Amino acid sequence: MQALIFDVDGVIAETEEGHRLAFNRAFAEAGLDIEWSPELYERLLWVTGGKERIAHYLYHCPECPKLLDADIGRLHKRKTELYNQIVASGEVPFRPGVQRLWREARAQGVKLAIATTTSLPNVEVLLRQAGAEVLGWFETIVAGDMVAQKKPAPDVYIRALENLGIVPEEAVAIEDSHNGLIAAQRAGIPTLITYSHYTREQRFEGALAVMEHLGEPELPARVVAGPRSCATVVTLDVLRGWHRLAASRA
Ligand code: XBP
Numbered sequence: 001m002q003a004l005i006f007d008v009d010g011v012i013a014e015t016e017e018g019h020r021l022a023f024n025r026a027f028a029e030a031g032l033d034i035e036w037s038p039e040l041y042e043r044l045l046w047v048t049g050g051k052e053r054i055a056h057y058l059y060h061c062p063e064c065p066k067l068l069d070a071d072i073g074r075l076h077k078r079k080t081e082l083y084n085q086i087v088a089s090g091e092v093p094f095r096p097g098v099q100r101l102w103r104e105a106r107a108q109g110v111k112l113a114i115a116t117t118t119s120l121p122n123v124e125v126l127l128r129q130a131g132a133e134v135l136g137w138f139e140t141i142v143a144g145d146m147v148a149q150k151k152p153a154p155d156v157y158i159r160a161l162e163n164l165g166i167v168p169e170e171a172v173a174i175e176d177s178h179n180g181l182i183a184a185q186r187a188g189i190p191t192l193i194t195y196s197h198y199t200r201e202q203r204f205e206g207a208l209a210v211m212e213h214l215g216e217p218e219l220p221a222r223v224v225a226g227p228r229s230c231a232t233v234v235t236l237d238v239l240r241g242w243h244r245l246a247a248s249r250a
Pocket of ligand 1: 007008009010016019048050080115116118144
């Protein structure tokens with residue numbers, strides 16, 4: 001196991017509520033009578049990519065104005081600015097175990113990477129919340145529009161593997177959503193699921209394990225599915241064991 005490849009939204013932090021607020025503020029600023037409720041947003045999250053999500057919603061909203069792609073691009077750019085303000089204000093806490101696992105990986109020479117559908121500025125502002133030096137901990141960050149197709153297409157994971165110079169079997173992906181699991185599986189990468197608030201009802205067949213989060217020594221995480229049933233703190237050694245088990249079954 002040479003590298004850990006992290007998804008961002010829902011894995012590093014519970015960010016989607018921040019995205020939802022930013023979308024709604026951008027709609028209000030643009031004078032659009034659109035308000036995405038948490039219930040609606042949970043459904044809209046099946047469309048990955050903010051611009052694609054806006055376009056999908058407008059297409060299925062008879063009373064909404066039909067915006068040109070350029071208008072949607074401007075709206076999404078403003079949404080990204082508003083989201084960055086929300087994250088920079090410290091309102092989005094990191095999930096348990098994420099920074100602990102990053103430090104363990106660095107101490108043991110395991111590479112770190114990001115493979116996400118969200119826009120690059122959103123990744124940078126979030127990682128900076130952990131410290132100015134944290135951006136440099138990642139060998140590669142593949143985000144948003146850097147690839148042709150967003151998750152559940154495997155593009156971001158294939159690009160991350162290329163940039164890391166490793167084969168899929170040498171990595172473990174950490175994801176929170178069905179779309180993210182499919183993307184990583186299509187790239188051939190064994191995947192651990194730490195489901196989030198908006199993805200807790202989704203299906204995760206084929207994951208190394210499905211957990212509520214990565215755990216901390218004082219906060220072991222519930223394992224919903226996987227090689228263990230007891231509450232677990234996901235350390236590199238635990239991940240190596242699950243990774244070996246998956247390889248032996250392949
Ligand atoms: C989550 C997404 C993104 C975010 C919004 O990406 O699908 O679209 O919801 O961010 P991931 P943008 O789970 O791969 O991190 O508006 O920048 O797309």
